[in-house]
Amino acid sequence: MIEFFPPDIFEADHDTLFDIVRAVGTGPEQRFILGDATARFEKELAASVGAADAVACSSGTSALTLILHAMGVGEGDEVIVPAYGCAPLASTVVNLGATPVFADIDPRMLVIDPSDAEACLTERTKVLLPAHIYSVMADMPRLLEIARRHGVRVVEDSAVAQGAVLDGRPAGLWGDAGLYSFVQVKSFGTAGEGGAVVTDDSELARTVRMLRNHGQDGRHRFLHHVIGHNSRFDEIQAEFLLHRLPGFPARLERRARIADYYAERFGPLAEHGLLAPPPGRNGRCYYVYTLLTERRDALRDHLAQRGIAAHVYYPRPLPAQAAFAPYAPAGRRWPGAERASRCTLSIPVHPLLTDAQVEHIADAVCAFATGGPGTDR
Ligand SMILES: *Cc1c(COP(=O)(O)O)cnc(C)c1O
Numbered sequence: 001m002i003e004f005f006p007p008d009i010f011e012a013d014h015d016t017l018f019d020i021v022r023a024v025g026t027g028p029e030q031r032f033i034l035g036d037a038t039a040r041f042e043k044e045l046a047a048s049v050g051a052a053d054a055v056a057c058s059s060g061t062s063a064l065t066l067i068l069h070a071m072g073v074g075e076g077d078e079v080i081v082p083a084y085g086c087a088p089l090a091s092t093v094v095n096l097g098a099t100p101v102f103a104d105i106d107p108r109m110l111v112i113d114p115s116d117a118e119a120c121l122t123e124r125t126k127v128l129l130p131a132h133i134y135s136v137m138a139d140m141p142r143l144l145e146i147a148r149r150h151g152v153r154v155v156e157d158s159a160v161a162q163g164a165v166l167d168g169r170p171a172g173l174w175g176d177a178g179l180y181s182f183v184q185v186k187s188f189g190t191a192g193e194g195g196a197v198v199t200d201d202s203e204l205a206r207t208v209r210m211l212r213n214h215g216q217d218g219r220h221r222f223l224h225h226v227i228g229h230n231s232r233f234d235e236i237q238a239e240f241l242l243h244r245l246p247g248f249p250a251r252l253e254r255r256a257r258i259a260d261y262y263a264e265r266f267g268p269l270a271e272h273g274l275l276a277p278p279p280g281r282n283g284r285c286y287y288v289y290t291l292l293t294e295r296r297d298a299l300r301d302h303l304a305q306r307g308i309a310a311h312v313y314y315p316r317p318l319p320a321q322a323a324f325a326p327y328a329p330a331g332r333r334w335p336g337a338e339r340a341s342r343c344t345l346s347i348p349v350h351p352l353l354t355d356a357q358v359e360h361i362a363d364a365v366c367a368f369a370t371g372g373p374g375t376d377r
Helices: 011-026 036-049 060-070 088-095 114-119 140-150 202-212 235-272 296-305 322-327 335-343 355-370
Strands: 053-057 078-082 099-103 125-128 153-156 177-181 195-199 289-293 344-347
Touching (some): 011 235, 036 195, 053 060, 053 202, 060 177, 060 195, 088 099, 088 322, 235 289, 235 355, 289 296, 289 335, 296 344
Parallel strands (some): 125 153
Antiparallel strands (some): 053 195
16 A cells, blocks of 8 residues: 555654653753744754744644734634645634635636735735745736835745745745644655744744744833733754754655656646646656546546555635635636546655555556556446
8 A cells, every 4th residue: 555644753762752851851940832843943944944934833724823923814814725725724714803815716727816815905905914825926017016016015935835946046035934744644754743934034933933922022020011922942853853954854755756757758648628727847846746627536536446545635725614605605616626626636756655555546547647557447
């Protein structure tokens, strides 16, 4: 069986992980959160992408919340989010008392459609919140231009795109602030939870730092300058991520090479109704490799029969979810998001795949699309 996420993701790091747990657990300071390791990790993370600052916090969702909160997003404000993607895009907005306004996505790139995002702007819009998804970065140049023209801020949900670069500028540094998620399944996942805010705006970073620890400034305990959250960072995770950071570019490169190979094999399948993600390296992250086909469920079954796990991410557009229905204007449709929900299937692209496994996956997809021997078409 070829798993979608590697079951042995941290096997080579087990000894280090146990050493870290022992060192932090028995350290003389007994400091388990927001200590020296967190500070070092923030410095190295910021340096790795060239950000002025990075603030580590408890998750990607929390990072998004802290940014929006620091920008003063609250009751009466609207935040434009993609109609297709993960729940935190809308739930963080709702949990701050603001209203998510769903813009449709580009049917091919699956990221927010800048024209529709612009059409969603009102005088109550405070933030434009695009997200990079699967292997594709949002059209940040156009979105920034729109945001500037209308005087709204841009929060870049770069949770899945750490290490990606568009036109020479890293994912996370396009908006007023960006974020990364370190949950296990993400490209820079850890053995647990974590996230970070990255920004060049030092004032915003200062506020985010206070908000992550109950509005304290890090120097005076029990002095609360603002109402904050508990989104502190764990020292064990900080040490483990410091250990994993130098190997990250090589793991990303392996993902990109697998994607290059897939792109070569799958390009010709367009005439058979199966679309691969746009190839190349500019603005690509290869967190997840996602195909588009009207016969999505049949392809998933076909792959399962050949021992290949595939995932359907986001089987419904966000406004079609029960949770967000109150924020879906009656009669509004999101054709791009609806089609994506029906047609996307993600196949394994993790860096521990062997060449033989990658070839097997590509063979299986090609056989399905061209209806060659062994398909059930
Ligand atoms: C994973 C993800 C998040 C949330 O990150 P967590 O660490 O799981 O809270 C937010 N936005 C996007 C686009 C994500 O993929």
